[in-house]
Amino acid sequence: MIVPFAVLESLRVANAGLNAAYGKLKRVERQDAEPGESLQEVQDSIPGLWECLSEMRWQMRRDLGIDPEPDGEE
Numbered sequence: 001m002i003v004p005f006a007v008l009e010s011l012r013v014a015n016a017g018l019n020a021a022y023g024k025l026k027r028v029e030r031q032d033a034e035p036g037e038s039l040q041e042v043q044d045s046i047p048g049l050w051e052c053l054s055e056m057r058w059q060m061r062r063d064l065g066i067d068p069e070p071d072g073e074e
Contacts, residue, residue, distance in 0.1 A: 014049070021042050
């Protein structure tokens with residue numbers, strides 16, 4: 001499978017963000033959080049994660065020729 005760079009890059013960013021949030025959440029759960037890590041910090045990161053996932057989705061749709069511009073704008 002050949003995947004364009006733009007799709008791979010958006011996937012990399014989304015994956016890194018999700019992994020970071022999950023790691024923080026697990027450390028907080030284990031009561032082994034790094035200084036400054038909290039449930040609130042994880043919660044505050046969620047809107048940014050949604051943006052990363054939306055960008056990834058848009059890049060994938062663009063590659064398939066389904067949606068040429070974000071939010072259907074042309």
